[in-house]
Amino acid sequence: MTSTGSPPVYTRRDRFGPAAELRRLAARAPVTRIDVGPGTGGVPVWLVTGHAEVRQVLGDHVRFSTRRRFGSPSGAPSGERPDAMVGQLMDYDPPEHTRLRKILTPEFTGRRIRRLEPLVERITGSCLDAVERAGPPADLMARFATPLAGGVLCALLGVPRDDRAGFLRRCHAFLGPTRSRQRRADAGEALSRRLEGMVRRARATPDDGFLGALVRDHGEEVTDRELRGVCVLLVLAGLDNVSGMLGLGTLVLLGHPEQLAAVRDDPEAVDGAVDELLRYLTVPHAPTPRTALTDVTVGGRLIRAGEHLICSLPTANRDPALLEGPDRFDITREPAPHLAFGHGVHHCLGAALARLELRIAYPALLRRFSRLALAVPAGEVPFRAHALAHGVETLPVTW
Template sequence: MPPTTTTPTTPTAPAYARRDRFDPAAELRRLTAGRAVTAIDVGPGTDGVPVWLVTGHAEVRQVLGDHRRFSTRRRFGPRSPSGRADGPRPDEMAGQLMDYDPPEHTRLRQILTPEFTVRRMRRLEPLVEGIVTERLDAMERGGPPADLVRSFCSPVPGAVLCELIGVPRDDRGGFLRRCHAFLAPGRGRQRRAAAGDALSRYLADMVRRARRDPDDGFLGALVRDHGDEITDQELRGVCVLLVLAGLDNVSGMLGLGTLLLLDHPAQLAAVRDDPGAVDGAIDELLRYLTVPHAPTPRTALEDVTVGDRLVRAGEHVICSLPMANRDPALLPEPDRFDITREPTAHVAFGHGVHHCLGAALARMELRTAYPALLRRFPRLAVAVPGEEVPFRVHALAHGVDRLPVTW
């Protein structure tokens, strides 16, 4: 197994977003010192209002499951020159489920849920299998070495996203470039904002076309089935949400998961050769890696006791999903990776009314991609020393920037 190295971070990196390779950062564990709820400093933008980091599994489920006392609508963040919090404007929040509280959230979720049922996702399975095969064929033609992130981990969820929302094939390269520029943390706020504006304009054009001539795709179905129940701004926002949730999270899981399995050859062989082991492996990979750092911060609407701490009305709460999934109260030896475990009530997809809408799609992508990759390249190996694999820094989801491989 390659030596464990610490992912580089800067002093401004949020404490809850720091990792040591596959694990929550040692400094984060020291900060919380075994406590389920800890006061933290997230920098300017909170106007002196306390911020609590929740890391216990039961306590995270309590916060995420209590939408009546914890709001996702009330945001905080660094102040812009105009003085407003650096968060989305109200028109930018349209369609962003994670920024909606009930009853608005309930209305929009009920509209969207039928498009993401397990049954609907199964209909997409042959399409996903075709995308995975196409990417593996291209890798094989190109020959080793290859960057698995660029060749496979990023293109697979990108192509699935384009198929899901109906991006024309000729537009997909430009569309995905806008998406990745919008998500790239190292590009600077102004460049990311410009990329976000370009992405928003493109999606607005797609929505207008769907209104004029709805097809059988995702947007067309929403327009036909719900008409005036959902606004153009909400349709655009839903697509942005799919970009946020469907690209970095899945690509992060594919890259990290492959690297982790290569560190555990016996478990890799089970994923490659035993179809009955795959679902359990996906569940354990999701729990162990938990690529999202935290869901949308919550703001307490009244005084609430969380763990042994009193969170007062108006105070902010951040829930660490990776720490919650490594809580010894959830399962024995939580820092051990074991695909034979019984599935647990992990929170890799969140919990409560904001549980990830696309969870079934993400599972299906992972369930398809890992075995296919490992069967196609049974001699797959990392092409550089383990300490030279660069991990993402300051990204919304954990992952590797590059993964040089050979076979």
């Protein structure tokens, strides 16, 4: 998708929340028919907005598949999996998904992620140093949020330091929403070749990093193409989602000074603040579309086998049935079972790592710059359009 034309309704936002049109659809019914344009082969597409209904769909991998694609009226896979999708868990149903996820899960356990804490702290400190050197006003996205997310990703994948800038340029070109479809495809191919080289080196001389550990522990169980696809998935999940949360979360906190002070000064408030920011902002628009494998009722609607469903995570996380005052930002509220990381067997593999980055980054930023403030009126902060994850384009700040 390029930047021309209107984005699909399920991706539309109004600053921190779903856009008015999306809210109207959610208020009308928890499941509604929508038009997502050409490419569905005439198969009906349903938008699921209610929290309970989204949980039902995402939690049921027996009746709803991520493997099936738009444009297949029978609901069956359209031939062999495209090479670009090999290793990307969101294109796998059990038992394929179970096999690959079992291989990857040990690298993302709480214990393994805690070992990354000193690394994330160092990268955060380095990014804050860069902000300070730049001096006010500074763009917090360019100087802090984007480099922090990229630095953690590169360290996780084992990208050599002297190649990280080039690697991240390829990643951002691949993710860039304003580029033409062909330019993004070309960028994707270039990134794929770079990742293939990293996988080959890990096979030849496995180190202590993510790829090296997978090769040592599961060398015969996972192919090079799958390892490459896993890396692509980490790029998709680990850059725009994390940078979007860092930028948007900072902007929200700047608009709530008392809650900002709690995040800055009270370590015990940070976990609750991160959880509420994840719910309130929910930067992913929707997980991989599902296809019904059998006739099934969702939210009072009969979904026929072969029909497609798109689950809106932001509206599900602001469902009044989930919690009281869902449009109110309150870091002191009891945590709710939000869906910012999805649900079911496809729950985000890197959720613990993303939480770690946010738990470290927010208070570190606010402590380093205790007088942090917007350098422009809040209404002039530009939000991302046509992006895979919600966020702001720039965040000019002073201190």
